[in-house]
Amino acid sequence: MSVFIIRRLLQAGLVVVVMSFIVFSGVFMVGDPIEILVSDDADQEERDRMIKSMGLDKPFIVQYGLFVAKAVQGDLGESFVFNEPALLLILDRMPATMELAVVALLIAVVFGIPLGVWAGLKPDSLASKSIMTGSILGFSLPTFWVGIMMILLFAVYLGWLPSTGRGDVQVILGMPISVFSWDGFSHVLMPAVNLALFKLSLVIRLARAGTREVMHQDYIKFARAKGLSDSRIILIHVMKNIMIPVVTVLGLEFGGLVAFSVVTETVFAWPGMGKLLIDSIGQLDRPVIVAYLMIIVFLFVFINLFVDILYSLLDPRVRLQDVKA
Amino acid sequence: MTVAQDNMDVAVAAHGDDRDKFEGVQTPFRRFLSDYCESKLAVIGFFVISAITLVAIFAPLLAPTDPYDLASVSIMDSRLAPGQAMMTGTTAHLGTDGAGRDMVSAMIYGLRISLGVGIGSGVIAMVIGISVGLFSAYAGGRVDSVVMRIVDIQLSFPAILVALILLVTLGKGVDKTIIALVVVQWAYYARTIRGTALVERRREYIESAVCLGLSERRIMFRHLLPNCLAPMIVVGTMQVAHAISLEATLSFLGLGMPQTEPSLGRLISNGFEYIMSGKYWISVYPGIALLVTIVSINLVGDRLRDVLNPRLQK
Numbered sequence: 001m002s003v004f005i006i007r008r009l010l011q012a013g014l015v016v017v018v019m020s021f022i023v024f025s026g027v028f029m030v031g032d033p034i035e036i037l038v039s040d041d042a043d044q045e046e047r048d049r050m051i052k053s054m055g056l057d058k059p060f061i062v063q064y065g066l067f068v069a070k071a072v073q074g075d076l077g078e079s080f081v082f083n084e085p086a087l088l089l090i091l092d093r094m095p096a097t098m099e100l101a102v103v104a105l106l107i108a109v110v111f112g113i114p115l116g117v118w119a120g121l122k123p124d125s126l127a128s129k130s131i132m133t134g135s136i137l138g139f140s141l142p143t144f145w146v147g148i149m150m151i152l153l154f155a156v157y158l159g160w161l162p163s164t165g166r167g168d169v170q171v172i173l174g175m176p177i178s179v180f181s182w183d184g185f186s187h188v189l190m191p192a193v194n195l196a197l198f199k200l201s202l203v204i205r206l207a208r209a210g211t212r213e214v215m216h217q218d219y220i221k222f223a224r225a226k227g228l229s230d231s232r233i234i235l236i237h238v239m240k241n242i243m244i245p246v247v248t249v250l251g252l253e254f255g256g257l258v259a260f261s262v263v264t265e266t267v268f269a270w271p272g273m274g275k276l277l278i279d280s281i282g283q284l285d286r287p288v289i290v291a292y293l294m295i296i297v298f299l300f301v302f303i304n305l306f307v308d309i310l311y312s313l314l315d316p317r318v319r320l321q322d323v324k325a
Numbered sequence: 326m327t328v329a330q331d332n333m334d335v336a337v338a339a340h341g342d343d344r345d346k347f348e349g350v351q352t353p354f355r356r357f358l359s360d361y362c363e364s365k366l367a368v369i370g371f372f373v374i375s376a377i378t379l380v381a382i383f384a385p386l387l388a389p390t391d392p393y394d395l396a397s398v399s400i401m402d403s404r405l406a407p408g409q410a411m412m413t414g415t416t417a418h419l420g421t422d423g424a425g426r427d428m429v430s431a432m433i434y435g436l437r438i439s440l441g442v443g444i445g446s447g448v449i450a451m452v453i454g455i456s457v458g459l460f461s462a463y464a465g466g467r468v469d470s471v472v473m474r475i476v477d478i479q480l481s482f483p484a485i486l487v488a489l490i491l492l493v494t495l496g497k498g499v500d501k502t503i504i505a506l507v508v509v510q511w512a513y514y515a516r517t518i519r520g521t522a523l524v525e526r527r528r529e530y531i532e533s534a535v536c537l538g539l540s541e542r543r544i545m546f547r548h549l550l551p552n553c554l555a556p557m558i559v560v561g562t563m564q565v566a567h568a569i570s571l572e573a574t575l576s577f578l579g580l581g582m583p584q585t586e587p588s589l590g591r592l593i594s595n596g597f598e599y600i601m602s603g604k605y606w607i608s609v610y611p612g613i614a615l616l617v618t619i620v621s622i623n624l625v626g627d628r629l630r631d632v633l634n635p636r637l638q639k
């Protein structure tokens with residue numbers, strides 16, 4: 001077991017190092033920060049001084065070394081635009097993104113599982129067929145376009161919901177949360193539904209496939225033979241067994257939600273870290289781009305490591321196979 | 326085989342045109358076709374996507390105006406509502422965009438770019454993915470586990486982020502967008518073909534090919550590859566839809582396609598700034614075109630998966 005964990009940790013470390021190199025060298029090629037930072041009427045001497053003070057005159061590999069040395073201490077550079085540490089800037093926006101992602105995940109689960117189970121129990125009924133066709137739409141529709149259509153319908157024509165921004169923020173348990181006030185809820189509803197659509201389709205498909213498989217198992221027949229009510233069989237026996245794949249996939253997909261919030265946040269002007277990234281790309285704010293990407297890399301490596309280790313605990317075959325290979 | 330059957334086969338071979346009269350005599354392709362046509366939605370999807378492809382190919386002949394011809398585009402025509410006449414006298418049936426381009430023409434040309442980028446990147450990614458995946462499956466051992474680890478790690482990052490990083494680095498343009506989409510997609514193909522190839526490798530026909538002393542390259546490409554193609558067709562169809570959607574998203578975010586060559590995503594993005602003032606047509610119509618394209622490709626792909634999957638066959 002410990003061999004397995006050590007191998008996976010080493011691998012995760014390697015991925016972080018490789019990704020940091022790719023991200024840094026990639027972003028290194030973008031634009032010329034001096035053009036943005038130095039005023040147009042500055043003379044060459046001033047430009048040179050600026051280049052020197054930022055270390056931009058050093059060779060690439062030295063700059064990368066300096067970046068890593070600082071990054072290890074938790075310093076990912078200072079934003080050119082905001083003159084604040086990039087890491088703080090992103091951590092500041094993170095709660096908004098996390099709130100959006102969590103609400104979206106809840107919507108996907110609360111609506112997806114019942115719909116999927118229903119479609120699995122009665123695969124030939126009209127309702128089930130519409131649910132499945134709907135889920136194909138959910139996969140096909142580009143998120144950003146659905147977002148624009150939602151704004152057009154609910155904000156412009158009907159005027160029911162606000163189209164942009166985040167509502168009143170309250171501090172609950174030390175976290176800035178907006179969803180518990182009406183104003184906050186009305187702001188979060190549209191972006192969260194928009195972000196949830198794709199995952200909702202995924203949950204429906206997983207729950208349907210799981211239900212269809214479980215319903216033919218002997219233990220369901222046995223529960224029937226015992227004379228248990230249908231609702232008990234579905235709520236206890238079927239639910240428990242279809243939750244395993246659903247929970248696994250959702251755990252893995254949470255990172256995807258955070259990544260995809262880049263799109264939703266841009267459409268709804270939600271003040272999260274995804275919107276910060278897009279703004280920073282527009283302004284060529286290198287340190288923020290690098291810091292965002294590094295945080296995301298960390299998040300993904302962590303999620304994958306966590307799932308891998310959890311899996312090996314649940315299913316010993318996984319780690320045995322890996323040690324052999 | 327009985328003599329009677331033998332005679333029948335000879336008869337069929339002699340009168341190829343009369344084949345339909347003999348029940349039970351089917352070519353694999355014909356069986357595939359009748360299976361496929363069982364789903365009406367899939368047939369509709371196929372015809373819609375064929376029509377869309379034809380429109381994209383013959384764009385210059387079909388579009389009422391040339392949206393790239395700066396001489397004929399007038400800023401005076403900008404944001405006309407659907408049905409109004411432009412300066413040149415042409416009626417803008419779906420309105421005009423912020424730069425005064427006729428929406429119908431802009432969409433037809435945009436469709437051309439979106440489809441071209443989607444299919445182009447899909448084909449390149451497929452070739453790369455097939456080569457890497459086949460090689461990995463055939464080599465086995467250490468090479469295989471290293472290659473598959475790379476694929477696993479790449480697939481653990483969401484496609485949109487990988488493409489985003491690449492486009493931030495590379496900049497805008499058709500070629501750059503295609504590169505980004507290829508990098509994002511190759512791993513799906515590689516993983517799929519490797520899985521199939523590992524199963525096919527143990528079949529007798531590969532063993533007999535080895536016994537015949539054929540070269541490895543010949544076995545790989547002439548014997549192994551053709552038998553692994555069915556799942557690739559399914560993955561390929563789905564990936565093209567995915568690539569078109571991804572390109573539109575990236576263009577919407579301001580990366581991907583440049584303003585001078587607007588894809589459908591870029592057109593939607595351009596219209597987004599006018600949506601608050603109720604000028605819906607600039608965003609809505611390109612979006613519907615995008616939607617119809619992606620849904621019909623997915624319908625075809627979904628049906629292909631059911632038909633080509635041997636596990637589901639009766």
